[in-house]
Amino acid sequence: MKLELRGITKRFGSLTANSNVSLVVNPGEIHCLLGENGAGKSTLMNILYGLITPDEGQILIDDEVVTIADPKDAVNHGIGMVHQHFMLIPVFSVADNVILGSEPVKPWPVIDYKAATTRLLELAKEYGFEIDDPNATVENLPIGAQQRVEILKALSHDASVLILDEPTAVLTPQETDAFMVILRSLKASGKSIIFITHKLREVLALADVITVMRLGEVVGVTTPAQTDERGLATMMVGRTVNFVVEKVPATPGDVVLEVRDLYVEDARGLTSVKNVSFEVRAGEILAVAGVQGNGQTELVEALTGMRHPSSGSIMLNDVNLAGQSVRHFLNAGVGHVPEDRQRYGLIPSLSISDNLVLDQLDDARFLRRFGRNLKAIKANGAKLRESFDIRSQSEEAPVGALSGGNQQKVVMARELSRELKILICSQPTRGLDVGSIEFMHRQIVDIRDSGVAVIIVSSELDEVVALGDRVAVLYDGEIQAIVPPTTSREEFGLLMAGAGAAKVTL
Amino acid sequence: MTTTEFQDPQFGTILRFAMRARQANMFIVLVLALFVGLAFGAIMIIVTQPTLLTSWSHFFHHPGGTIASSFNTVWFAYEQLFQGAVVNFHALRMLIDDPSKANLGIVLGPLSATLTYATPLIVAGLGLAIGFRSSLFNIGGQGQVILGGVLALLVGFSFHMTPVLQVALEMLAAMAGGALLAGFAGVLKAYTGAHEVIVTMMSNYTMIAVLGYLLIQPLFARPGVLDGASKAVGVTGQLPYFFSRINSSLLLNFGFVIALVAVFGVQWFFDRSKTGFELLMVGQNPDAARVAGINSRRSIIICLAFAGCLLGLAGMLELTGVDHFVTPNFGGSYGFDAITVALLGRNKPWGVFFAAIFFGAMFSGGEAMQAFTPTNIQFSLADVIQAVVVFCVATPALLVEVFHLRGGARLVSNNNTGGWV
Numbered sequence: 001m002k003l004e005l006r007g008i009t010k011r012f013g014s015l016t017a018n019s020n021v022s023l024v025v026n027p028g029e030i031h032c033l034l035g036e037n038g039a040g041k042s043t044l045m046n047i048l049y050g051l052i053t054p055d056e057g058q059i060l061i062d063d064e065v066v067t068i069a070d071p072k073d074a075v076n077h078g079i080g081m082v083h084q085h086f087m088l089i090p091v092f093s094v095a096d097n098v099i100l101g102s103e104p105v106k107p108w109p110v111i112d113y114k115a116a117t118t119r120l121l122e123l124a125k126e127y128g129f130e131i132d133d134p135n136a137t138v139e140n141l142p143i144g145a146q147q148r149v150e151i152l153k154a155l156s157h158d159a160s161v162l163i164l165d166e167p168t169a170v171l172t173p174q175e176t177d178a179f180m181v182i183l184r185s186l187k188a189s190g191k192s193i194i195f196i197t198h199k200l201r202e203v204l205a206l207a208d209v210i211t212v213m214r215l216g217e218v219v220g221v222t223t224p225a226q227t228d229e230r231g232l233a234t235m236m237v238g239r240t241v242n243f244v245v246e247k248v249p250a251t252p253g254d255v256v257l258e259v260r261d262l263y264v265e266d267a268r269g270l271t272s273v274k275n276v277s278f279e280v281r282a283g284e285i286l287a288v289a290g291v292q293g294n295g296q297t298e299l300v301e302a303l304t305g306m307r308h309p310s311s312g313s314i315m316l317n318d319v320n321l322a323g324q325s326v327r328h329f330l331n332a333g334v335g336h337v338p339e340d341r342q343r344y345g346l347i348p349s350l351s352i353s354d355n356l357v358l359d360q361l362d363d364a365r366f367l368r369r370f371g372r373n374l375k376a377i378k379a380n381g382a383k384l385r386e387s388f389d390i391r392s393q394s395e396e397a398p399v400g401a402l403s404g405g406n407q408q409k410v411v412m413a414r415e416l417s418r419e420l421k422i423l424i425c426s427q428p429t430r431g432l433d434v435g436s437i438e439f440m441h442r443q444i445v446d447i448r449d450s451g452v453a454v455i456i457v458s459s460e461l462d463e464v465v466a467l468g469d470r471v472a473v474l475y476d477g478e479i480q481a482i483v484p485p486t487t488s489r490e491e492f493g494l495l496m497a498g499a500g501a502a503k504v505t506l
Numbered sequence: 507m508t509t510t511e512f513q514d515p516q517f518g519t520i521l522r523f524a525m526r527a528r529q530a531n532m533f534i535v536l537v538l539a540l541f542v543g544l545a546f547g548a549i550m551i552i553v554t555q556p557t558l559l560t561s562w563s564h565f566f567h568h569p570g571g572t573i574a575s576s577f578n579t580v581w582f583a584y585e586q587l588f589q590g591a592v593v594n595f596h597a598l599r600m601l602i603d604d605p606s607k608a609n610l611g612i613v614l615g616p617l618s619a620t621l622t623y624a625t626p627l628i629v630a631g632l633g634l635a636i637g638f639r640s641s642l643f644n645i646g647g648q649g650q651v652i653l654g655g656v657l658a659l660l661v662g663f664s665f666h667m668t669p670v671l672q673v674a675l676e677m678l679a680a681m682a683g684g685a686l687l688a689g690f691a692g693v694l695k696a697y698t699g700a701h702e703v704i705v706t707m708m709s710n711y712t713m714i715a716v717l718g719y720l721l722i723q724p725l726f727a728r729p730g731v732l733d734g735a736s737k738a739v740g741v742t743g744q745l746p747y748f749f750s751r752i753n754s755s756l757l758l759n760f761g762f763v764i765a766l767v768a769v770f771g772v773q774w775f776f777d778r779s780k781t782g783f784e785l786l787m788v789g790q791n792p793d794a795a796r797v798a799g800i801n802s803r804r805s806i807i808i809c810l811a812f813a814g815c816l817l818g819l820a821g822m823l824e825l826t827g828v829d830h831f832v833t834p835n836f837g838g839s840y841g842f843d844a845i846t847v848a849l850l851g852r853n854k855p856w857g858v859f860f861a862a863i864f865f866g867a868m869f870s871g872g873e874a875m876q877a878f879t880p881t882n883i884q885f886s887l888a889d890v891i892q893a894v895v896v897f898c899v900a901t902p903a904l905l906v907e908v909f910h911l912r913g914g915a916r917l918v919s920n921n922n923t924g925g926w927v
Contacts, residue, residue, distance in 0.1 A: 073736040306797065326797065327799035329799075344792060344796075344797045345797065346791070346794055358787065358795075370778070
């Protein structure tokens with residue numbers, strides 16, 4: 001099926017989200033749609049999927065103009081969409097989720113579960129998916145498997161064009177590899193794929209055609225053979241992007257944080273951080289590398305007071321904070337940029353100003369004799385919005401309305417506006433576009449240079465290497481080694497796979 | 507739906523205005539909700555009046571007459587409803603014609619009754635709104651109202667102090683009682699995870715049983731009477747009436763001022779106070795609140811205790827402002843009406859205030875309607891109108907759809923019923 005968007009324009013009030021956008025997707029093509037947050041990619045795809053009605057322009061399928069008024073039309077025309085946030089029912093089984101909305105019945109109204117399961121397994125086989133148990137409850141599956149269920153669901157409606165909205169943002173590196181294999185097999189079976197992302201490496205590895213959008217317009221159509229990461233980034237952002245983080249060598253001062261023999265249990269009672277010891281000095285960045293799920297989450301939770309370690313000590317300037325409350329950690333000068341900003345870092349319905357003081361309610365600056373000092377809170381919001389270039393209509397806008405990059409700026413601005421001894425950033429640039437990543441990295445290096453100790457936890461090896469002055473590799477809850485960032489990628493790979501237990505450098 | 511289908515000229519005008527505006531905002535939604543409620547009520551009146559039904563069955567013989575008689579009946583009923591709730595036109599005209607002869611009690615009586623009935627409901631609605639804004643569903647309003655009333659009663663008949671002091675002591679006792687009862691549910695939730703809905707709901711039954719038990723105890727029961735009523739609050743413990751010197755039928759009491767203070771207090775609490783903001787944080791996103799160092803256990807307990815405090819106060823206002831003694835039915839449906847009031851007021855302090863007054867108006871207006879319409883249109887009709895209005899306000903999506911309001915999606919998504927899921 002050939003799909004064409006012709007001259008699509010969509011305005012929201014004074015904002016033009018899509019301006020005369022045209023796009024052709026040929027059968028069996030992986031078409032990458034690349035652009036910064038807010039470039040209009042999602043709007044365009046929502047138009048294609050019938051969630052938004054365009055002001056101008058046409059959608060053509062096999063060279064015939066069609067009207068797509070709602071997602072049902074889209075599905076009937078063979079368009080399937082896998083949203084970034086899955087539209088699955090967590091407590092339903094895999095089979096239930098796939099048949100939801102088109103349940104086979106025999107006789108009405110009894111659902112024919114057997115037929116449903118058979119159909120599911122056939123589909124999975126046809127496209128080479130691994131489905132271990134069609135009756136497994138979706139919420140118990142890893143994210144990668146949940147995503148496969150979403151794709152299967154779209155395929156079960158005979159989709160010939162699949163829209164994938166930032167599918168790899170939630171995946172671990174291994175899951176991403178598995179995902180790419182799936183995409184190639186889908187392509188081989190003649191499906192077209194529209195792949196929205198801002199990870200340049202994936203685009204170059206997968207795409208047949210790349211369409212780059214900026215500020216609601218198509219700024220270029222290219223292929224991986226014609227360009228490289230730098231070229232794509234320049235098109236996306238509209239200027240040359242600095243991939244290498246510029247920083248002078250660290251000048252480490254006194255030890256700020258000293259972690260000794262730390263053991264932490266996860267929510268299920270399994271020990272997920274084992275015998276971890278390290279120290280971080282003022283003015284240096286310790287990066288923690290490792291594949292997601294190797295104890296990073298629990299380590300960060302322990303270092304911020306969210307989870308009490310089962311044993312070991314966390315000495316901040318010679319005071320043991322292990323077992324203390326989150327408030328104690330905050331007061332002691334621990335800054336925390338959590339890995340899931342929407343869930344842990346922000347309150348979407350509240351204003352930018354309020355979100356900028358969430359963990360500083362006790363600060364004398366924001367209190368009056370009776371109650372909160374709204375004037376000071378608003379002034380603080382205006383000031384930080386200005387200095388962190390948070391793009392919004394005003395500091396009173398709800399944070400939920402901001403793009404991911406601007407939301408992360410709010411979290412970062414809030415933490416940096418406190419008196420810090422150590423800043424702990426977990427996945428500081430996950431899901432952000434190139435421009436925002438550059439900005440975040442600059443902030444992190446600046447705070448290091450001002451003499452604060454920094455810990456960066458990231459599953460992106462590029463980021464770890466770019467930012468870290470020393471890199472600790474975590475595998476199965478243990479630190480395999482602490483190595484300099486100049487270590488080769490091969491060696492990092494081995495350490496991340498658990499090969500470093502015997503050897504400790506530095 | 508077009509305006510011509512509707513018979514009531516006044517609401518026709520308002521509707522045309524609303525249709526022209528067609529912008530979905532809360533005011534329009536309220537007007538439309540009221541319109542739909544009254545339209546629904548009109549149909550109910552017509553189908554429940556045998557004479558009107560008969561005339562509709564001969565509609566094609568006398569279409570004009572049928573419509574006119576239906577219109578007249580509905581119009582008269584609603585006129586009574588309005589006069590019973592707000593102001594008596596006849597008495598008002600007399601007052602304007604000759605101020606010296608007029609009876610202020612009749613002119614202002616309906617408004618006074620409306621506000622009197624609304625007073626405890628305002629405070630109770632505020633209490634529940636606090637919980638809902640923090641995503642805590644306190645179902646125990648009834649129990650907390652009862653406990654507040656009972657403790658206020660104990661203080662009320664046991665002492666004979668200076669009035670101000672005694673009323674203050676009653677308030678204190680009632681608020682402490684409500685706070686303890688609801689706060690207990692908070693402690694259970696915070697430390698054991700017991701769901702507040704179950705605990706508070708059970709506390710209702712417990713308090714009803716406690717009340718029943720107390721009313722047969724010599725300490726509480728009215729001596730020599732077996733009607734289940736309690737002793738009465740002494741004169742020094744009663745809330746003074748504002749206007750009883752002007753006219754003895756104006757029974758609006760000082761509790762209304764207390765309710766107003768509570769509205770301002772709760773408004774301040776959420777807008778300005780640190781604790782209120784923390785409750786909001788925990789309610790909107792408990793995970794982010796935890797990262798920001800908020801002690802969520804403490805917040806849960808404070809929130810429920812504060813809510814219970816206001817519900818206890820509502821019980822005290824009902825007791826010391828209106829009846830001055832309790833019966834086994836004390837508190838009635840306040841605890842549950844207050845849930846609806848909080849919903850109708852969208853958990854905003856002033857919203858709750860006006861929602862409670864609307865409830866009060868439908869109550870006193872409904873009584874007047876039943877009493878003064880020739881065929882005694884039932885009081886329940888007021889309940890029906892009230893229910894339809896609440897239904898429409900609770901589901902703005904419905905109105906947005908039916909009246910094709912612009913910008914409706916925003917209104918629907920902004921539906922501030924956090925904690926109702």
